[in-house]
Amino acid sequence: MAVSDAKVKAAKVPDGKKQIKLADGGGLYLLVKASGKYWRLDYRFGDKRKTMAVGVYPQVSLKEARAKREAAKKLLEKNIDPSQKKQQERREKRTKQQSVTFEGVAKEWMGKNKVKWVPDYTTRIQNWLNNDILPWIGSLPIDEIKAVDVLAVLRKAEGRGTITTAHKLRSIIGQVFRYGVATARISSDPSRDLRGALTPKVVKHRATITDTKRIGELLRAMQGFEGTYVVQAALLLTPYLFVRPGELRQAEWSEIDLDKAEWRIPAEKMKMRSIHIVPLCSQAVVILSDLKKLTGGGRYVFPSIRTASRPMSNNTVNASLRRLGYEKSEICAHGFRGMASTLLHEQGWPSDVIERQLAHQEGNDVKRAYNHAQHLPERTKMMQHWADYLDGLRTGADVIPINRRA
Numbered sequence: 312m313a314v315s316d317a318k319v320k321a322a323k324v325p326d327g328k329k330q331i332k333l334a335d336g337g338g339l340y341l342l343v344k345a346s347g348k349y350w351r352l353d354y355r356f357g358d359k360r361k362t363m364a365v366g367v368y369p370q371v372s373l374k375e376a377r378a379k380r381e382a383a384k385k386l387l388e389k390n391i392d393p394s395q396k397k398q399q400e401r402r403e404k405r406t407k408q409q410s411v412t413f414e415g416v417a418k419e420w421m422g423k424n425k426v427k428w429v430p431d432y433t434t435r436i437q438n439w440l441n442n443d444i445l446p447w448i449g450s451l452p453i454d455e456i457k458a459v460d461v462l463a464v465l466r467k468a469e470g471r472g473t474i475t476t477a478h479k480l481r482s483i484i485g486q487v488f489r490y491g492v493a494t495a496r497i498s499s500d501p502s503r504d505l506r507g508a509l510t511p512k513v514v515k516h517r518a519t520i521t522d523t524k525r526i527g528e529l530l531r532a533m534q535g536f537e538g539t540y541v542v543q544a545a546l547l548l549t550p551y552l553f554v555r556p557g558e559l560r561q562a563e564w565s566e567i568d569l570d571k572a573e574w575r576i577p578a579e580k581m582k583m584r585s586i587h588i589v590p591l592c593s594q595a596v597v598i599l600s601d602l603k604k605l606t607g608g609g610r611y612v613f614p615s616i617r618t619a620s621r622p623m624s625n626n627t628v629n630a631s632l633r634r635l636g637y638e639k640s641e642i643c644a645h646g647f648r649g650m651a652s653t654l655l656h657e658q659g660w661p662s663d664v665i666e667r668q669l670a671h672q673e674g675n676d677v678k679r680a681y682n683h684a685q686h687l688p689e690r691t692k693m694m695q696h697w698a699d700y701l702d703g704l705r706t707g708a709d710v711i712p713i714n715r716r717a
Contacts, residue, residue: 313335313336314333314334314335314341314373315373316372316373318333319333319341319348319368319373320369322341322343322348323343324343324344324345329344329345330342330343330344330345331343335373335376335377335380337380337384338352338353338354338380339351339352339365339376339377339380340352340353341368341376347367347368348367348368348369349364349366349367349368350364350365350366350367350368350371350376350379351363351364351365352365352379352380352383352393354383354387354393356387356392356393356394357392361392361394363383363393363394363397365379365380366379411452411453411454411496412449412450412451412452412453413444413445413448413449413450413451413452413453413456413487414445414449414450415453416453416487416490416491416494416496417440417444417445417449417487419490419494420486420487420490421433421436421437421440423490427584428584429557429579429580429581429582429584431557431625432582436483439476439479439480439483440483443464443467443468443476443480444464444480444483444484447460447463447464447467448460448461448464448484453488453491453496453497454491454496454497454498456501457501458501458502458504458505460501461481461484461501461502461505462505462508464480464484465477465480465481465505465508465509468480469509469510474509474510474511474512475512477509477510477512478509478512481502481505481509484502485500485502485503488500488501488502517643517645517646517648517649518639518640518641518642518643518646519642519643519646519647519648519649519650519653520641520642520646520650521649521650521653521654523654523704526650526701526704527704527705527706527707529637529642530550530701530704530705531705532635532636532637533546533547533550533635534547534705536631536634536635538631538634539616540602540605541602541605541606541613541614541616541623542613542623542627542628542631543631544598544599544601544602544613545559545560545613545623545627545628545631546628546631546632547598548595548598548599549628549644549647550647550650550651550701551592551594551595551694551697551698551701552574552589552591552595552694553647553648553650553651553668553669553697554576554587554589554648554670555582555645555648555670556625556628556629556644556645557580557625558576558580558581558587559613559628559644560613560622560623560624560625560627560628561580561611561622562574562576562611562612562613562622563610563611563612564603564606564607564609564610564611564612565610567591567599567612569591569596569599569600569603572590572591572592572593572595572596573588573589573590573591574588574589574591575587575588575589576588576589581670582670585670587670588687588690589668589694590687590690590691590694590695591694592694592695592697592698592699593695593698594698594702595698599612606619611623613627628644629643629644632644648669651665651669651697652665652669654700655693655697658700660693661686661689663685663686664686664689664690664693665693667685667686667690668686668690668693668694
């Protein structure tokens with residue numbers, strides 16, 4: 312017999328009993344306890360008797376409980392277990408709630424973008440998120456985060472004296488917010504209101520040497536480097552090829568064609584995610600030919616000293632320069648790119664040729680994807696000229712002790 316609103320409202324547990332049930336029909340009943348009133352639904356699924364919690368009275372009224380009973384019946388007619396359906400919806404709701412936190416949106420953003428980032432850059436972004444952003448605002452609903460919340464995160468980096476990091480964090484946070492706008496999680500990016508709120512960053516160029524006499528001294532010191540053959544080869548190739556340090560250390564023999572004197576770096580290894588061709592000067596071919604006798608049986612041109620399954624450390628060349636007595640304020644591995652750019656421009660080589668060989672970003676995505684061979688004949692001539700020029704500096708300047716600290 313169906314119950315009424317009045318009967319449900321007046322229901323109490325009689326003295327001497329722990330609970331009572333008021334049946335409404337179709338398996339629905341009100342379980343009355345001293346602690347409260349609870350709607351339950353008994354049903355059979357797969358030859359098993361099951362019970363599903365429908366809600367708590369009065370938050371769920373008699374009318375709403377009956378509606379849920381009818382909805383459960385429709386599911387049973389489709390051979391769907393109402394309890395399992397309810398659990399699934401609860402999990403989906405929880406997942407959805409998690410996805411609209413800043414951390415949830417950040418994970419989505421990372422997933423969408425890491426396919427076009429080189430691994431080292433992906434790792435840096437993830438580390439910044441894990442260490443400097445998510446601990447403070449990761450659990451907050453993204454639509455509740457204000458500019459002042461973001462500023463508090465950035466002030467922590469500023470407080471450590473890492474001004475450049477603070478600006479990088481602002482950029483990352485802004486990109487996550489803009490992804491949130493694009494995916495309809497939020498209506499605007501609150502970090503945009505922080506322009507001018509941070510201490511201005513000082514533009515710091517990579518340490519390099521452009522004085523020709525000092526370049527000659529450096530090259531002679533590198534020629535006399537006392538270390539493993541693999542490290543010396545990497546050190547000597549660095550000024551000839553002037554690729555990014557990460558690109559050099561991850562070079563694989565499958566990418567290098569010594570007969571064609573060409574190194575094709577795959578798009579996934581490049582910062583700008585497009586194939587890059589490095590014409591190999593005759594000096595580089597000689598170094599690589601000798602090195603191939605040592606490491607050619609493995610994957611990497613410059614394998615780690617610990618295991619051939621990984622390339623050498625990303626700090627190997629820099630550490631070698633320090634061993635030679637050069638401070639990081641004087642020269643770094645990346646600085647050979649600036650050296651080449653400066654002197655090749657001074658020598659009158661076309662800027663387009665130099666910039667293409669430096670693999671600097673092309674503004675148009677489509678053009679960037681297909682211009683890896685652009686200016687290749689001129690670049691080949693330029694790379695050989697550059698290597699010959701460096702050799703001239705190395706042999707033409709006054710000889711100095713290899714270890715400058717001595």
